[in-house]
Amino acid sequence: MRILQLHNHHAGPGGAMEVLAHEAQLLTAGGHAVRSYTLAATEQLGLGPVRAGLKAVWNVEACRDVEDTIRAFRPDVVHVHTPFPLLSPAVFRTARKLGVPSVTTLHSYRYSCIAAICHRGGHICEDCIGKRLKWPGVVHRCYHDSLGASAALTLGLAVHRAAGTFHEAVDRFLALTDFSRRLLIRDGIPADKVVVKHNSVPDPGVDAGDRPDERFVFFAGRLLDIKGVRTLLEAWQRSAHGDVRLRIAGDGPLRGLVEDRARADPSISYHGWVAEEAVCDMMRDADLVLVPSEWYEGLPLVILRSLAVGTPVVVSDLETISADVLADGTGEAFAVGDVGSLAAVLTRLAADRTPWIQRRVCARRSYERRYSPTADLRALDAVYASVVDGARPG
Secondary structure, three states, rough: OEEEEEEEEOOOHHHHHHHHHHHHHHHHHOOOEEEEEEEOOOOOOOOHHHHHHHOOOOOOOHOOOHHHHHHHHHHHHHEEEEOOOOOOOOOHHHHHHHHEEEEEEEEOOOOOOOOOOEEEEEEOOOOOOOOOOOOOHHOOOOOOOOOHHHHHHHHHHHHHHHHHHHHOOOEEEEEEHHHHHHHHHHHHOOHHHEEEOOOOOOOOOOOOOOOOOOEEEEEEOOOOOHOOOHHHHHHHHHHHOOOOOOEEEOOOHHHHHHHHHHHHOOOEEEHHHHOHHHHHHHHHHHHHHEEEEEEEOOOOOHHHHHOOOOOOOEEOOOHHHHHHHHOOOOOOOOOOOOOHHHHHHHHHHHHHHHHHHHHHHHHHHHHHHHOHHHHHHHHHHHHHHHHHHHOOOO
């Protein structure tokens, strides 16, 4: 098949851009022809939040470019990764006009929440779920803390819902988890259009050597409140972790807090931003990897990388990230944002390493079944074939 990928880059590093490139490699290796059309981040183009929000309503220039690309490349499927803000959902209508089916990956919750994360004021927020007009997002200035930008993006979603873009022009929404699928259905998207298609990461292999003498748990990611960094640091201080160390890799607004804790507590090591290969090495040697997120993360790549090297995980009990972990026996969940609950898990780990060693086989097995490149390519092939068959005349 011939696959045209569409994507709107964002200013900071993110999983969507990584998935875009990874899937392009997978598809090419699988015998497909792939072309990508992307737009730069709004910050790189010098566009403010309001202008970017208005572009999200209907970007005529982007639609014209996409139409030219479709006519030149003649794809069988258009795969939209992130249309917000500059591409705009109008690109789905462009593909439909030219008779090409389209699918989109739900890297975030932007179709249902203009903030994209269903999180506000330090708590989970579903105020806009199920509402055709995402008015609460405007009231709370959820897009870039701007009333004008929030109103513009809300208008874009309302226009395309009213025009039937999401019901008629999108052939499949690819949710990363069962939870994400159900949320989109609750927001009004037809159930038969939403399927679960997990992301994948390259296979780094499992080190069959002896476990390192130094025991440690590992956190890798952006240092943000919604990533549960404060909860992790407080839980570490409260836990009876013995000779187990905490290693943290990443960067972000809470870097200063992490550095202060590392200076004050010799059991904490801060490594800054670490290259992917080094992250995998540390994951492989860790007793477990911590994912204490406090928002509806879709499917954090850090979990997939940890399972790929056979290391179990501890996650917050938000269903979107904990359901498969618990079902596959690849780790434990603690009450989201609950310092005492996480501290209890860390204390049990320090007291007895055996259950976590036993989970390593389950971790690797889960990766191979759900999140390997082979499983991903098989799922992509099935989705593409289904929409292409559906687009053929009866």
